[in-house]
Amino acid sequence: MMAGMEITLNAPLDMHLHLRDGDMLKLVAPLSSDFAGAVIMPNLVPPVTDPGAMLAYSERIAAAMSGEPFSRYMTLFFTAQTEQQLRMAAETPGFFGYKLYPAGITTNSEGGVANLAEADSTLNMMQDMGIPLLVHGESHGFVMDREAEFLAVYRNLATRYPRLRICMEHITTAAALQLLEEFENLCATVTLQHLIITLDDVAGGALQPHLFCKPIAKRPGDRDALLQAALSAHPRLMFGSDSAPHPRCRKEACGCAAGVFTAPLALPRLAELFATHHALDNLQDFVSGNACRIYGLNPVQKQVTLHDTPMQVPTAYRSYGQQVVPMYAGEQLSWSVKR
C-alpha cells in the first residue's frame, strides 16, 4: 500500500446501531461520534414502542453525546399499529421508521411480530405514508439457514407492498444479495464483520464469543459476495454496523450474548478494507451516499478524514462502570481517523 493515503468522507452514517441505555449508553454513544448520524435500534428493555418513549430516548442519546452534532434517526419497535399511532410517530421529530423483529429471534426481541398477516393494514398505511420498514430477517430454523428461509417473507412483503421501503437489515448471505436485484423496493444494510469473517472465525478454531452475533457469520462464499457488493458500492446496499455492545461479563461466559461491538473502529477498518481492495473511491457511497439517496436523508454536516496511520484498538472500552470488548481488541489497524 502506498504510504500517505487518506480519504475524507462527508457525513458518514451508521444505518444500524445499538446504543442501549443508562450507563452503557453513556459509554458507547460518544464512540460513534465520528459518524454524522445513525439509525438507532429500539430493542431496549422494554422495547421503544411509542413516540414519547422514543423522543425521551433520543434526548438521552443527545445528552450522552454531550452536544456533539449527530443525526439521530430513531426507530420504533414494530407491532400492528393503528393509523393514529402511525401519524403520531410520523409527526415526532427524529422518527425514521419501524423495526420489525420476528418474535424472540435476537436480543430483547421477545415482543416481536409472529404473524405478518396481522399487520397487513399497518403495512398498507406505512407504504402510503412513506414510512420505512426495517426488518431483522431470520426464521426460527437451523442457524445457518435462518436468513435464507426468511427470504420468502421478504419476497412476499416486497410483492405485496410495492411502494413500501423495506430494508433487509444486516444481510449475511449471497442469496439475500440476489433478492435485492429482484425488487426495487428492497434495500439492505451490511455490517463490518460480515464483510470480513465467516463461521470459521467464530467456531472454526477456538470459540470466539466477541465475534458471535445474529445473524451468525456464514460461509466464505457469502462473505465474499457481500464484500464485493460493498466494494463496488452496490446502489441499494448501505453500511450499518449493527454494533451491539454487551457487558464483558455477558460475552465471556456460558451463554454468551449475540453482538459484535465495532462502532469505534468501523470507519478505520472500512477504510483499510476498501484501500486494500483499491476501492476507496466507493467508500463514500457505501457509508453515506446510498443511504442519503435511498431515504432522502440530510444529515448534519460533518466530515471525517481517515488516513493510513495505525490505530491501536483498546483491549476494552471502560467507563461508567461498564466494560465492552471491541472487535480487534488489542490489535492494530493500519488506518485511523485523522484528528
Place this chain on the structure above:
Amino acid sequence: MMAGMEITLNAPLDMHLHLRDGDMLKLVAPLSSDFAGAVIMPNLVPPVTDPGAMLAYSERIAAAMSGEPFSRYMTLFFTAQTEQQLRMAAETPGFFGYKLYPAGITTNSEGGVANLAEADSTLNMMQDMGIPLLVHGESHGFVMDREAEFLAVYRNLATRYPRLRICMEHITTAAALQLLEEFENLCATVTLQHLIITLDDVAGGALQPHLFCKPIAKRPGDRDALLQAALSAHPRLMFGSDSAPHPRCRKEACGCAAGVFTAPLALPRLAELFATHHALDNLQDFVSGNACRIYGLNPVQKQVTLHDTPMQVPTAYRSYGQQVVPMYAGEQLSWSVKR
C-alpha cells in the same frame, strides 16, 4: 414411558476417550468406571508416540482408577513409523492402534501428519500386522465442510489398504455414514452429543461453550441420520464418547477449547435416548457388541444396570484442584446407573 424399565449391559465400552494426565486424569478416570473399558486417546502434551510412554500412561490410568477392573485400549499418535517401531508397539501390553490426526486440527494435534503419502509403507505394514488406524477425519477447510471434505481421504485409504481396519472417529455427518456402506474395512465411532445436538445448540441461541467440540455439531439432517444408525445398531458403528474434559476456566473464556465432557452421564443418557425411541434392545450392540466383533475384543467382565430412575447431573465435577463442567450440568436425566 413405562415406569420400572431397566437394562443390563455387558461390558459397555467407550471406543474414544480422552483421560488427559496429572490431576485432570485423577479427576476424570474414575468417572468412566461404569464402562468395562475404553480406547484411550494419545493427545497428551507431548503426545504419546512411543510404547514406553504409552505403557507408563496406561499405568497412571490404572492408578487413577484405583484398581477398578477396566480394559485400557491404548493408542499411539500416528507418525510415519518404521517396521521396528510397529513391532515394538504391537508387542506392548494394552496396545490397540494408531490415532491419526491431520496436523493441527484439534486439541494437542500440532504434531499430526500433513501428507499421508509419506506414511504409505507404515500403512502397508499396519494392514499386514492387523493394527487398526483410528482417524480424526477433518480437512482444514470451512468448519461445516471439514468432515465432508475429508471423506475423499477415507475413500483413498479404504481403497488403497483394503485389509487395513480404518475407524472414522466421531463422525458427524450423514455423508460419512453413507461412506461406511461403501467399504467393509471402514468402521466408525459416534459421540453422545452428535446423536442429540446440532449447531443450533452450540450457536443458535446464546453461545454454549460446553457444547462446542471438534468436529463441530452439524445440521439437523446429519444428527437425525446418526441417531437412526445408532438406534438401529448399525453393525459398523460404535459408541465412542470423545469425552474431552477441559478445565472450566478454559471453556468459559474467550477462545474456549473444543470438547464436551460426557463420560459420567453417557450410559444413562444413552439408555434414556434408546428407551425414548423404543430401541433399548439395540443398545448392547451399540455400546459393546459391535466393537467386540469388529476388533475381536475381550474386555474385562463387567455388567452395568441402567434404570429409569432420575440422575441429577452435577453442575461441575471437582477434585484435585480441577473443575470440569459436564454436558447437562445441573439438569436431571430420567435414567441412571443402578447402584
